[in-house]
Amino acid sequence: MPLLAIKNLHARVAAPGGRDILQGVDLTINPGEVHAIMGKNGSGKSTLAQVLAGREAYEVTAGEVLYEGKDLLDKSAEERARDGVFLAFQYPVEIPGVSTSYFLKAAVNAIRKHRGEKELDAMEFLKLVKEKMKLLRMTPDFMNRAINEGFSGGEKKRNEIFQMAVVNPKLALMDETDSGLDVDALKTVAEGAASLRRPDNAFLVVTHYERMLQYIVPDFVHIMREGRIVLSGGKELAAKVDQQGYDWVENEVQQPV
Amino acid sequence: MTRLADNHMATSTWFGQLPLSRTPSWLDELRRSAAERFAATGFPSPKSEEWRFTQLSPITGTSFRPAERETNARRAAEAVEQFTFGRQAACELVFVNGHFEAPLSKLGRLPRGVQVMSLADAADVEPQLVRQHLARYAKFDANPFVALNTGSLQGGAFIHVARGVVVEQPIHLLFLSSPTDEPTVAHPRVLAVADEGAIATLVESYGAVSDGVYFNNAVTEIVAGADARIDHCKLQQESIAAYHVATMQVHLARSSTFVSHSASIGSRITRNDLNVCMTGERADATLNGLVLISGEQHVDNHTTLDHAAPNCPSHELYKHVLGGKSSAVFKGKILVHSIAQKTDSKQTSKTLLLSDEAVINSQPALEIYADDVKCTHGSTVGPVDEDQVFYLRSRGVSLEASRHLLTYAFAADVTRRIKVAPVRERLESYMAAQHGLPQDLRITDLGSHDEAARNL
Numbered sequence: 001m002p003l004l005a006i007k008n009l010h011a012r013v014a015a016p017g018g019r020d021i022l023q024g025v026d027l028t029i030n031p032g033e034v035h036a037i038m039g040k041n042g043s044g045k046s047t048l049a050q051v052l053a054g055r056e057a058y059e060v061t062a063g064e065v066l067y068e069g070k071d072l073l074d075k076s077a078e079e080r081a082r083d084g085v086f087l088a089f090q091y092p093v094e095i096p097g098v099s100t101s102y103f104l105k106a107a108v109n110a111i112r113k114h115r116g117e118k119e120l121d122a123m124e125f126l127k128l129v130k131e132k133m134k135l136l137r138m139t140p141d142f143m144n145r146a147i148n149e150g151f152s153g154g155e156k157k158r159n160e161i162f163q164m165a166v167v168n169p170k171l172a173l174m175d176e177t178d179s180g181l182d183v184d185a186l187k188t189v190a191e192g193a194a195s196l197r198r199p200d201n202a203f204l205v206v207t208h209y210e211r212m213l214q215y216i217v218p219d220f221v222h223i224m225r226e227g228r229i230v231l232s233g234g235k236e237l238a239a240k241v242d243q244q245g246y247d248w249v250e251n252e253v254q255q256p257v
Numbered sequence: 258m259t260r261l262a263d264n265h266m267a268t269s270t271w272f273g274q275l276p277l278s279r280t281p282s283w284l285d286e287l288r289r290s291a292a293e294r295f296a297a298t299g300f301p302s303p304k305s306e307e308w309r310f311t312q313l314s315p316i317t318g319t320s321f322r323p324a325e326r327e328t329n330a331r332r333a334a335e336a337v338e339q340f341t342f343g344r345q346a347a348c349e350l351v352f353v354n355g356h357f358e359a360p361l362s363k364l365g366r367l368p369r370g371v372q373v374m375s376l377a378d379a380a381d382v383e384p385q386l387v388r389q390h391l392a393r394y395a396k397f398d399a400n401p402f403v404a405l406n407t408g409s410l411q412g413g414a415f416i417h418v419a420r421g422v423v424v425e426q427p428i429h430l431l432f433l434s435s436p437t438d439e440p441t442v443a444h445p446r447v448l449a450v451a452d453e454g455a456i457a458t459l460v461e462s463y464g465a466v467s468d469g470v471y472f473n474n475a476v477t478e479i480v481a482g483a484d485a486r487i488d489h490c491k492l493q494q495e496s497i498a499a500y501h502v503a504t505m506q507v508h509l510a511r512s513s514t515f516v517s518h519s520a521s522i523g524s525r526i527t528r529n530d531l532n533v534c535m536t537g538e539r540a541d542a543t544l545n546g547l548v549l550i551s552g553e554q555h556v557d558n559h560t561t562l563d564h565a566a567p568n569c570p571s572h573e574l575y576k577h578v579l580g581g582k583s584s585a586v587f588k589g590k591i592l593v594h595s596i597a598q599k600t601d602s603k604q605t606s607k608t609l610l611l612s613d614e615a616v617i618n619s620q621p622a623l624e625i626y627a628d629d630v631k632c633t634h635g636s637t638v639g640p641v642d643e644d645q646v647f648y649l650r651s652r653g654v655s656l657e658a659s660r661h662l663l664t665y666a667f668a669a670d671v672t673r674r675i676k677v678a679p680v681r682e683r684l685e686s687y688m689a690a691q692h693g694l695p696q697d698l699r700i701t702d703l704g705s706h707d708e709a710a711r712n713l
Contacts (some may be wrong), residue, residue: 054650093648104652111653
């Protein structure tokens with residue numbers, strides 16, 4: 001059974017006169033796979049990740065998404081998270097006053113509770129996060145700071161992947177994790193994410209640049225344009241985009257029906 | 258100004274009803290002058306600028322009897338149990354219905370040079386000191402509620418910390434009200450004098466034995482000598498059917514420091530006037546406020562930072578969490594005299610609206626007569642941030658829990674600055690209970706918040 005089956009997904013901005021962004025996305029992701037989504041700005045790739053995560057700023061107007069064989073669109077954002085969907089944000093928000101430690105423990109335990117697993121106490125939680133902090137080269141004091149407050153772009157992205165490592169999702173949606181990162185930060189973040197690959201989880205990596213895909217090597221690369229996937233292939237597609245940009249895609253794409 | 262006949266309180270017969278107490282003639286004279294003043298002016302007009310956003314009629318239209326001493330000792334004692342600081346106070350004076358209750362108080366062993374007693378005793382024991390300061394700062398001809406309080410003077414608290422003396426633990430003044438079937442009024446009064454270099458923390462708590470209609474009309478005067486430091490904390494948790502009007506007048510000498518935390522969570526209508534006068538160079542004032550209300554509550558905070566000397570910094574942070582149909586007013590006045598060069602003043606007002614009907618009226622009022630000053634002010638109003646909510650939800654935290662958590666965090670920005678543990682904990686527990694959160698919520702360091710505040 002596929003982990004994720006998207007059929008003809010349409011979505012618009014949930015506001016009066018909101019723009020149509022996704023215009024018929026079809027995609028199937030099986031456990032163990034890494035799918036890269038590329039495309040120009042405005043192609044809808046970021047929106048795809050956010051719609052899958054359940055962001056209410058977008059409204060689904062047609063289509064179906066099955067996650068583990070069950071309707072995903074019916075579920076709230078928190079229900080999806082508890083079922084193992086994780087979104088690494090492109091622009092992680094700052095939340096003054098709520099420490100990362102408190103928040104992450106609440107999140108981990110909400111997910112565990114949902115799965116019928118025992119919730120972690122402070123000591124157990126600390127043990128869990130310690131090893132993940134090493135993986136992402138984070139200093140322990142950041143746990144006591146407010147979520148993302150005063151973090152540089154690189155630190156915010158590392159925090160996203162750190163949370164992903166702690167939460168251990170089945171479907172990891174990475175929304176332009178590479179944007180705003182320098183070479184070293186990218187390496188740390190991408191290697192960290194790549195180390196989380198397992199046969200029973202899957203990744204949807206929305207990316208602008210090919211570089212991150214050198215660490216998280218994709219099984220499939222999809223190119224989006226105007227709210228649809230117009231071209232799919234292997235990782236050689238990413239290399240071609242990197243060398244030639246997106247213009248050549250026009251020639252390869254069949255006209256939509 | 259309403260005329261004498263228009264209200265039930267400002268009659269000489271009413272003042273005559275007050276129990277006689279053994280007061281010196283100068284104090285009698287003070288009371289009489291204030292009472293006469295109130296009789297002449299009555300309550301403020303609802304049309305006055307000062308009272309534009311706060312309804313006076315529920316107070317002025319109610320016939321209040323003077324609150325009597327609580328006779329049910331057990332009820333009073335039970336209420337004290339709820340609010341007492343126990344061993345976390347240097348001493349604790351308990352007033353019930355405005356009457357000092359020595360048996361319920363904990364006078365403790367105060368360090369040398371610290372005097373904490375009822376105002377009545379102070380008039381006997383330290384007449385010169387009381388006479389020198391009482392009513393000198395909160396002038397009764399400037400404010401009818403002050404005139405009413407001063408004219409009804411019969412008790413209250415007196416604190417004096419002598420030169421260079423440091424009082425480590427807070428001095429707690431607990432004002433409890435025990436309402437009856439008929440509305441009553443009391444006039445809590447506080448005079449605190451800190452001599453040069455003295456350091457003390459003063460806490461005023463206002464609570465109720467049970468719910469009911471009553472009116473507390475309080476006046477607090479604080480005088481800080483050169484290099485002194487006073488930390489003041491006010492926890493107002495009156496019955497939500499009650500009315501609370503308070504004037505706090507603070508007089509700061511050079512290089513003194515005043516830090517105030519004011520939390521309003523109770524009362525149907527609250528009006529706080531907090532006026533700080535920096536009379537000497539490098540006096541430093543910090544005013545923090547927290548308003549947590551819902552239902553039909555209304556809280557009006559008027560503050561004045563009077564920079565009457567150069568080189569004084571002042572900081573203000575007022576935060577409001579408004580649910581239901583509640584409403585709040587924040588009027589922060591900053592007055593900078595022409596002599597007050599190098600004033601450095603920052604004022605911030607933030608409001609979280611939890612419902613569509615809640616209303617905030619927030620305005621700064623800057624009067625600046627010096628030309629080399631820094632005065633910044635900022636105000637934000639809005640509901641819980643949707644992006645922050647989605648971020649938490651995307652990690653499995655429910656919608657409700659996310660909103661509660663963010664609301665708590667918003668308010669905790671103020672509470673975590675409160676150094677008096679019993680007050681901070683009481684507020685944080687109250688907030689956690691309001692929002693279904695566990696009591697072991699920990700909030701981050703001051704440092705990170707100050708960073709954000711600097712980027713106003």
